[in-house]
Amino acid sequence: MKPLFAAAALLLAACSARVAPDIVVENGWARATVAGQGSAAAYLTIVNRGSGDDRLIDVSMPRARMAKLHSSSMEGGVMRMRDLSDGLAIPGGETVRLAPNGTHVMITGLAQPLRPGEQLAATLRFAKAGTKTLAIRVEQAAR
Amino acid sequence: MTIKRIRLLLWLLVAIAISALAMLLVRQPVEQAATEGTVAIGGPFTLTDGDGRPFSSAKLAGKPFAIFFGFTHCPDVCPTTLARLARLRGQLGGGDDSFAIVFVTVDPERDGPQEVDRYTALFGTPVIGLTGSRAQIEQVKKQFGVFSQKVDQPGADYSVDHTAATFLFGSDGTFVATIAPDEGDDAALAKLKRILG
Numbered sequence: 001m002k003p004l005f006a007a008a009a010l011l012l013a014a015c016s017a018r019v020a021p022d023i024v025v026e027n028g029w030a031r032a033t034v035a036g037q038g039s040a041a042a043y044l045t046i047v048n049r050g051s052g053d054d055r056l057i058d059v060s061m062p063r064a065r066m067a068k069l070h071s072s073s074m075e076g077g078v079m080r081m082r083d084l085s086d087g088l089a090i091p092g093g094e095t096v097r098l099a100p101n102g103t104h105v106m107i108t109g110l111a112q113p114l115r116p117g118e119q120l121a122a123t124l125r126f127a128k129a130g131t132k133t134l135a136i137r138v139e140q141a142a143r
Numbered sequence: 144m145t146i147k148r149i150r151l152l153l154w155l156l157v158a159i160a161i162s163a164l165a166m167l168l169v170r171q172p173v174e175q176a177a178t179e180g181t182v183a184i185g186g187p188f189t190l191t192d193g194d195g196r197p198f199s200s201a202k203l204a205g206k207p208f209a210i211f212f213g214f215t216h217c218p219d220v221c222p223t224t225l226a227r228l229a230r231l232r233g234q235l236g237g238g239d240d241s242f243a244i245v246f247v248t249v250d251p252e253r254d255g256p257q258e259v260d261r262y263t264a265l266f267g268t269p270v271i272g273l274t275g276s277r278a279q280i281e282q283v284k285k286q287f288g289v290f291s292q293k294v295d296q297p298g299a300d301y302s303v304d305h306t307a308a309t310f311l312f313g314s315d316g317t318f319v320a321t322i323a324p325d326e327g328d329d330a331a332l333a334k335l336k337r338i339l340g
Contacts, residue, residue, distance in 0.1 A: 031222050034261040038300055041218035066299060072219045074325055078290055079220045079307035083297070100223040101324045107218065108299045141222055141265040142229045 021092060022050030023129040028122060028136035031143065033113045040114055041104040042067070042122065042136045043097075051092040055127040058087070061136070063120045065109020072101055081106075090126070114138045184310060184318040185210075188283045190247065190275040193260025198273055204316060207338035208243040211309045212289045214250035215262040216300065220307050220324055221246075222265070228309065229266040231332055241339060245271045249291035249305050251280050311338045 028044040042061070048054060061067040069084040079101075088103060090096050098104050105122070114120070120136040192198040209228055213221035228244045235241060246263055248254035251274050254262075263272035275283070284291065291305035308321040311334055320334045 031226070032265065034265055036258045036261055037215050039216050039218040041222075068299070070219070074307065074323070077306055077308055077323070078304055079324065080304045081217075081219065081294070081302050101220055104219050106299075140267065142226045142267040 019052040019092070020050050021048050021052040021054035021090065021126070021129050023048055023054060023090065023126055023132055025124055025132045025134045028120075028134045029139050029143075030107070030114055030120065030136050031141045032116045032138055033110065033141070035113050037113065038110060039106060039108045040110065041070075041100070042107055042120070043099050043104055044122075044134065044136070045098070046090050046096045046124075048090045048092055048094055048096075052128065053092050054090045054129050056088040056090055056096075056124055057127055058125040059105045059122060060125075061105075061107060061120055061122045063110065064107040065111075066107075067122070068106050068108075069103065070106040071103045087127070116140050184287055185312060185316070186286045188279075188286060190273040190279055190283065191256055193256050193263060193272045195256040198271070203243060203245070203312075205314055206243055207241070207314045207340070208245055208312050209309050209322075209335070209338075210245040210247065210287070210312070212247045212249050212284065212287065212291070212305055213307075214248050214303050214305070215254050215258050216250065217303070217305075224307070224309060224324055225263075225266050225270060227328070227331070229268045229270070231328065231335055232268065234332065235335060235339065237339060239269050242335070243271055244269070245273065247273045247280070247283060249280060249284065249289065250293075250303050251275060251277055311335065313338045313340065 024047040026045050028042060030040050030042040033040045046056065056069065059067045059069060069088055070081055071084055072079055072081050088096065116138055118138040120138065122134055122136050124132045126132065188200045190198050211224055225246060232241060232244065248259055254274050256274055259272035259274045263270035287310060289306040291303050294302045294304055296302050307324050310321055311319045313319050319338050322331045322334055
């Protein structure tokens, strides 16, 4: 019986590995800010190389009092910004881009303005893949 | 095809027609106001510039301008829009003087002259930043058909939902077109060329 169990366990492990998400985070950037601007947006790319779905739940950045997933969406010519409190789906095999005028990480409570050339540490927490870290590079505002 | 199926199909068509009509009705007023040159948009105004001095719209006369309403705490759409206008003005090659870029805050509570001045200096090219009293801002919003509304955010400072279009005016002061944030650069460039004449 024992070899049979072992084989079954192995098969199960193989199956779950095949459907597991495999998350890579890259190309993090943010626009420079000036004093008085309490908030900024960070953009990045999330690649799910696995076949299993995942979900980005939470972002934290030590430089900011708070980092949150936000969406900007146009409704009848009006831009509305809202919290993505349920996180962001990262389907298996897909690339999700957080880009200007759309989903972004809203950074609030900046004690110091973001200066071009700076790198900000960010930790992204996924439901299945756990935490991933990346550096957000600060670029000229006029990018 | 059975009668039942045909009836189902017909009902489906009716449902599609109704939803299409509903969408049209919901969207039309905004798009009409935003894209047609004949609607009265703009007009004379007096606000306050980044140095705290009165700024009369007469200063914009004789030159085309692009005017955008936003707020300095806006993390995504406002800097994206102003950065794009700065970039496209550079691409068009007519220099910083070819058309003015004007930023008007819809959040005068937080954006005084100093905030607006520092913010507009971010874009590496001249941008006219304007603020004013609440009454002045409300008046200008009305003139340009701009909507804005404060939105409380859990655990953070308030945000402001606002009309995100950029309004383009020719050198004679007539409203020509708008650029929406979700329009591509090619469309935006074509519209900017129209105000450059």
